Amino acid sequence: MPTTMLDQATAMIENAWGQPLEAREVLAVRPPSEDPLLPCAMHTRTALAITDNAVTVHQDRLDVLSRHGYVPDFYELDRITxxxxxLHVAYAESRAYL
Structure with a gap:
């Protein structure tokens, strides 16, 4: 399975702070004076989680609409498009957040 942008962001956060993400999530809600960059990184990761979910939903929908042996009705061509x-917009948003 290919690495998603969310996976890449998680790995970057874990590498930058030298701890697993779960340990950093608790500290991210503390006042920004302790570590102002961490809440920003966690906010970006949250945005990536949302766009990752959107990518999955659109990809699944596209897979259903274009599955092997299925001939879409004329009105479904707009849905496919x-x-x-x-899906492309969600990918672009993920790349922008990353």
Missing amino acids: ETAVS
Whole structure:
């Protein structure tokens, strides 16, 4: 399975702070004076989690609409196109956050 942008962000956070993400999540809600960069990194990771979920949903929908042996009805062509566009947008958002 390919590494997602969310996985990459998690690895970057763990490498930068030298601890597992779970240990850092508790500290991320403390006042920013202790570590101002950590809440920003965790906020970005949260945004990546949302876009990662969107990518998965759009990819699954596109897989269903374009599965092998399935002939879509004419009205479904718009759904296929909209889903493909939404998938590209979600990928672009993930790349921008990363």
